[in-house]
Amino acid sequence: MNVYMDAEFDGVRKGSRFIQCLISIGLIAIDNDCVIDSYYSLIRPHRFHTLSKTVRRMTKLTDEEIKKAPDFRKVMNEINVFIKALNSPYELYTFGPDDVRTLKHQAVYEGYGNISALTRFTDLQRKISNDIVYEGKVAADMFSLDDLKYIYGIGNKVEHNALNDAVDLYLIHEANIRGAIQVDRLEIIAERRRQKVDDARKRTQMHMQNILFERYHFYEHQKSSCSLYPDILTQLESLQERRSIHLPIAVSTMPLTKIIEQGTLTMEWLMYPQPLVKLKIELADEVWEQDCLLTYGNGSAIERIWRICESCKQ
Numbered sequence: 001m002n003v004y005m006d007a008e009f010d011g012v013r014k015g016s017r018f019i020q021c022l023i024s025i026g027l028i029a030i031d032n033d034c035v036i037d038s039y040y041s042l043i044r045p046h047r048f049h050t051l052s053k054t055v056r057r058m059t060k061l062t063d064e065e066i067k068k069a070p071d072f073r074k075v076m077n078e079i080n081v082f083i084k085a086l087n088s089p090y091e092l093y094t095f096g097p098d099d100v101r102t103l104k105h106q107a108v109y110e111g112y113g114n115i116s117a118l119t120r121f122t123d124l125q126r127k128i129s130n131d132i133v134y135e136g137k138v139a140a141d142m143f144s145l146d147d148l149k150y151i152y153g154i155g156n157k158v159e160h161n162a163l164n165d166a167v168d169l170y171l172i173h174e175a176n177i178r179g180a181i182q183v184d185r186l187e188i189i190a191e192r193r194r195q196k197v198d199d200a201r202k203r204t205q206m207h208m209q210n211i212l213f214e215r216y217h218f219y220e221h222q223k224s225s226c227s228l229y230p231d232i233l234t235q236l237e238s239l240q241e242r243r244s245i246h247l248p249i250a251v252s253t254m255p256l257t258k259i260i261e262q263g264t265l266t267m268e269w270l271m272y273p274q275p276l277v278k279l280k281i282e283l284a285d286e287v288w289e290q291d292c293l294l295t296y297g298n299g300s301a302i303e304r305i306w307r308i309c310e311s312c313k314q
Helices: 053-059 061-066 072-086 098-109 122-129 147-153 161-178 183-219 230-241 249-253 257-263 300-313
Strands: 001-012 017-033 032-040 091-094 223-227 261-271 274-283 286-293
Touching: 001 053, 001 072, 001 098, 001 161, 017 061, 017 072, 017 161, 032 072, 032 161, 053 161, 061 161, 072 098, 091 161, 091 249, 091 286, 122 147, 122 161, 183 300, 223 300, 230 300, 257 261, 261 300
Parallel strands: 001 091
Antiparallel strands: 001 017, 017 032, 223 261, 261 274, 274 286
16 A cells, blocks of 8 residues: 655744744555545644745645644644554655655654654655656656656646645656656656756856956956976966866976976966966977866966966066
């Protein structure tokens, strides 16, 4: 027998902090594809005053409904009766770990004690997400309930009603067992997620470039040269370890005295279209040039090289 559980929760203020507490819970018991029983109740957490705007909007619940609801202890006692009435071994399934984690914490907060009937569970969000492959690899670490309903062609949007969401979880699990993925829908979701990742990466890159520009813009088009002194070689090797540049072989094979005598470094700062430093090493008969993009990781090393070059002019 399989039991599917879902819960809605919100923060309840305790002094200067908030404690996540269940405000509703739903369970449905399934055996051989038949509904054996179900349970649903709102819950009034200890010290409850008002729902947050986000939870009120998502669940369509009101403060008055929660205030009139039975308390946590009464609901947990009823769930224990519900579980015992099944009179059969069961597997408990949830969507993500948060519902059970919140329930455990609330049991401590409410002084209820251990709730063994609802603590051993399988997280179907992780399990099913890992089963869904797109273009030869797992499509996402975690799909939302909405995404999985869409991929498996189950109804409309998630209602954020604990019992209805528990039913949806059962339907998704059953469709997953049958392998009933709608490939065209999976492609839409996968491409949408990829676009979100790409957009987020571009925003991050743009943000980093703006910060780097603010930090180094006054170096724009400045140019400096000096011999390949040991301190400069140390910083260049640091850049190579960060994979910001790739040094010519001669730098690591030629004796240090020869490098200092015959080696010259020239560097120039450019800020557009993105912050970078043009590096040029002339060593014996070899000339090596490379653009080194500025990053949070390498900016300090590049600036130290610049200061060494500038101090050599004095």
